[in-house]
Amino acid sequence: MSSIHDLWKETLVNPDFRSTKPRSNGCTMVLDKGLGLGTFHDLLQIAGEYIDFIKLGFGTAGITPQKLLQEKIALANQYQVGIYPGGTFLEIAYAKKMHHHYLETISSLGIKWLEISDGMIELSLSERSSLIRQAQEIGFDIITEIGKKSAGSALDIESFLRIYEHDRSHGATFIIVEGRESGKNIGIYDEKGHICIPRLKAIFHQTDPDAIIWEAPQTSQQIEFLKQIGPKVNLGNISPPEVLSLECLRRGLRADTFSLTSFTK
């Protein structure tokens, strides 16, 4: 390609704000609710560079035709994207006392990351550490999620921090702050999906920001996180068609975050 394009890319699209993969911050986690194989490949081809994780939402991994599931996993691995089933699926297995079997199955499918959550079931701290240990022995890298999934479940900061410290000290790489698919009336969001800024700040200032992934399904939430924390915030539950839009927001390539960047006329 001619150098004019390279110059354009280097000067206009703000590479300074972004590291390349594998990243330790500025991560984007996509929520896949059941993309077909062609669409999945399409997404990785155009936006794979900007996707760090793909979560196979809910229990969809269990009802996807197995051949397709394996092709999706192979594609994700090829594009250096961590792919893993939603924590809900492990919770179901745990409730049925089949979690060990579950862990072995998804490991045998080529999945390398595991999400551990207790959005529906209850896990004591000792149950959490036991699950983390089992998963580590099989070879998984660990993501845990903190927060209940029932409507109106506001995060209690004190208990969040207690679980955060526990999970991190037991080896969890990332901690997800629950936001669900809706981003409303859950976690740090009110009924309209607005962020409770004091709770955001309480978590931000008492944790390692690089270890936190905020589930932020709505564009307005993504913008607010970028304003509050900056382009290197880790964001999750991004809808597949929104990945390039979010990447534009991170780089000041969309009106809403243009003023956050260093551009001056």
Added chain:
Amino acid sequence: MSSIHDLWKETLVNPDFRSTKPRSNGCTMVLDKGLGLGTFHDLLQIAGEYIDFIKLGFGTAGITPQKLLQEKIALANQYQVGIYPGGTFLEIAYAKKMHHHYLETISSLGIKWLEISDGMIELSLSERSSLIRQAQEIGFDIITEIGKKSAGSALDIESFLRIYEHDRSHGATFIIVEGRESGKNIGIYDEKGHICIPRLKAIFHQTDPDAIIWEAPQTSQQIEFLKQIGPKVNLGNISPPEVLSLECLRRGLRADTFSLTSFTK
């Protein structure tokens, strides 16, 4: 495939709740507003097992390039999915006195199901039975829809039941309760899309539940129907990206319906 996956699927994804196709209940009808051919094939490949009907929304069948339309119909037939144009298109043909021509055309395209509605036009009971008869003579299986499409058109239960009895006794296999694409301010939904439970119950208790398809485009509506009626409720106007999510809801593989299933710790 190794037996570990089979064991996983048999034990975790609740096959008990679901029959295989062709189903007499637990049907899912998808609203296709104009999927491209690749995306359409993609959808059938990943979720065809869970899709019973695809409605080609509004009059889109008439403005889809004919070669593509025929390829979509062939694919749907191959995956044992009943595909048919939205009732609106037949209403337009009826208003132009071209319904016989319309029926012959879609039949010649390989379409086997017909939706008869009067969301915009008025059909007397004798006009309904005459249309049903003409369609049956050509060989169609019949789905009728009850409900007006204008905003604020609440269902009148008495008149619903009169038309229901009429259509069923004339051979309609399924009766759709109008919900439109929005699911708001229409049929049994209020302006915010909440279900009017007394009306739902009035219909449910005075009809054959297996013969009713509830148009339920919003996730919150799907959850409410599953709570009120159970996993074998027939639901329609499902958005293509939501098919696997709905299947998870039916099987208790998503947090919102987890407690409806028989899992115990």
Added chain:
Amino acid sequence: MSSIHDLWKETLVNPDFRSTKPRSNGCTMVLDKGLGLGTFHDLLQIAGEYIDFIKLGFGTAGITPQKLLQEKIALANQYQVGIYPGGTFLEIAYAKKMHHHYLETISSLGIKWLEISDGMIELSLSERSSLIRQAQEIGFDIITEIGKKSAGSALDIESFLRIYEHDRSHGATFIIVEGRESGKNIGIYDEKGHICIPRLKAIFHQTDPDAIIWEAPQTSQQIEFLKQIGPKVNLGNISPPEVLSLECLRRGLRADTFSLTSFTK
């Protein structure tokens, strides 16, 4: 194909309302926020006949892998669809005093239309005419956009008309009325996305309607424009899955606009 299909298409899908491409009115402009290559091709194949422009939203053109971007441009040109980056990207280049370089780069990529806007930056009328002139010299056809992107930016009609006259007299083919992706609290939309009809009428009656493209991302807005102005209104920021739905609305093939057409029973 047998003549029955042709008869059907000629009589039922209202060709009278629609001209073929290239059109001078009734244009549809699609907002592409980052479609993958397969999905992009899929869209053109099924709906290319009804798409006049595709806007590569925000600065997505700058972060799309260059080979893919070139394939998208080639496909759009092949389907006679004008493809161009959102005005925001040019504003960023302008703010960095790199607009000449930007114009040359996108021209070298095969892009023939240019959108000039000042949604984030300020452009005086003389700066607008200078930018238009530079772009024309490179060979671009010009679309300008009028309106600020910050929330609550209601259009001032007098200043709109002043800029409209200026841009038209300097050779802009189309003038876009800002509506953003949301269609809320912007331009002629209130916080709920309702159109301010007096402002719509003020613009409509004091401009050449064929030269105006109204950004109308929401279905309810598209319906209202069709009711107020008719099927030949130019509409923009249409979501890719909604193109066939909008085309149905234009032709009276969807319930909401059925009564606008000449059908009588």
